[in-house]
Amino acid sequence: MTKNKILPPKHQRLYAQDQSSAVLMRNARKPYIMGNLITGGVLLTFVASVYWYSIKSVSQDDFSDVPLPAGAGKQAPAGNGN
Secondary structure, three states, X not given: OOXXXXXXXXXXXXXXXXXXXXXXXXXXXXXXXXXXXXXXHHHHHHHHHHHHHHHHHHHOOOOOOOOOOOOOOOOOXXXXXX
């Protein structure tokens, strides 16, 4: 009978009894750590860049050329809105 090289033996578990990750789980995750960190960094940079660009674009808008309707600069009388 050939040994199964993919699955761990039954006595090895992915998590220890106290629910912390066991050595087998940490070893299984090792090849993906750097790729995940790079992907997370790229996504964070992209989102921060889009946010920064949006805020910068909106803050430099000048609405002085937009005509206001007559009476738009007057204050409404204080009241309850009825």
